[in-house]
Amino acid sequence: MLETPLLAAFLAFCRIGGCFLFMPGLSSVRVPMQVRLFVAVAATLAMLAHLWDLITPHVSSEPGPLFLLIASELAIGALIGLIARLYVLSLQFIGTSMAMFAGFGMAAGGTAIEEAEPQPPLTALISLSALMLLFVLDFHHEIIRALVVSYQLAPIESLFDPQSALTDITDTLSDAFYVMIRLGSPFLAYAILVNLGIGFINKLTPQIPIYFISLPFVIAGGLILLYFAIPSLLGLFAEGFFPIFEGR
Template sequence: MLEIPLLAAFLAFCRIGGCFLTMPGLASARVPMQVRLFVAVAATLALLPHMWDSIAPHASAEPGVLLVLIASELAIGALIGLVARFYVLALQFIGSAMAMMTGFGMAGGGTAIEDNDPQPPMAAIISFGALMLLFILDFHHEIIRALVISYRLAPIESLFDPQSALTDITDTLSDAFYVMIRLGSPFIAYAILVNLAIGFINKLTPQIPVYFISLPFVIAGGLILLYFAIGSLLGLFAQGFFPIMTGL
């Protein structure tokens, strides 16, 4: 009978597709929906033989139980993708803050990589570089590994645990905040020192509009700081990503 294999494949697709629906990169607004669907189906067919023993016994459940399992699998998959997405969103946030602190916040909205909302050009460059670096380091393989391990840590019969999910999200946000503060600390110090110096100069020469004159120098200093810090920034970002996915 084809009913059991089809239901088992659909249960696997719910968790894998839910993850691919929210994970960074693949869930970007720049990726067509058909591409996401085909990638999720291909990953499901590739992983199903390895997880058959964990999924197949639940494919013969009653229709009411199957609906509960489908909703639970979608929530678990979305949680795995959201953990990675929140980390990337934290980088987008600190990138926007860095653009504002270096004078690029008034440069107008640029094209965002992940979403349709406008984003400062500096933040878009940092987000694109970080996302490209993650794919170069095979972070999508880490996502697939987390999906396979999830069937051992959160089997289908255990259903979705909202308390555990909230704990995972809270820990991810806490770790991401700590990493992003480290990444943005040079720019925070730069903004404090530059604005303090400009304020003193403005007090000494109140007849000169120092804030308007100083903006090109503030932007130039921010670009120089970004030039020397971008390598370490992206490296620390990538180093912080994999422990978060491993701890999931």
């Protein structure tokens, strides 16, 4: 009968497709919907042979249990993709803060790579560079490996655990915040020192609009700091991703 193989393939597609729905890079608005669908189907067919014995025994043709399994698989897959996406979103957050610290806060919003909303050009540059670095380091292979391992950590028959999912999301946000504070701390220190110095100079010469005159120099200093800091910034970002993702 074809009913059992089709249902098993569909359940596998629910978990894999739910992950790809939030996966950084693939879930970008720049990627057509058809491409995302075909990639999810291809990954499902490639992984189904390895997951067959873990999925087939729990397939049910009854509507009630089947819908429950579909909802559970979608939620588990979305959680795996959301953990990776939260880490990238935290980089976009600190990138926006770094742009503000470096004097780019008043710059017109540029074209975002991942999101539909405009971002400062500096944030778009950092986000694109970090995302390309993750793909170079085969982070998509790590996500696929996590999907395979998830059938042992979260078997299909155990269903989705909201409490465990909330704990994973909270731990991811906490660890990502710690990493991003390390990445943005040089720009934070630069902004404090520069604005403090400009404030003192402005008090000494109130007749001159020091703030507007100093803005090009603040931006130039921020770009110089970015030039020297971006190799370490991207390296720390990549190093922090895999421990955080594997720890969940």
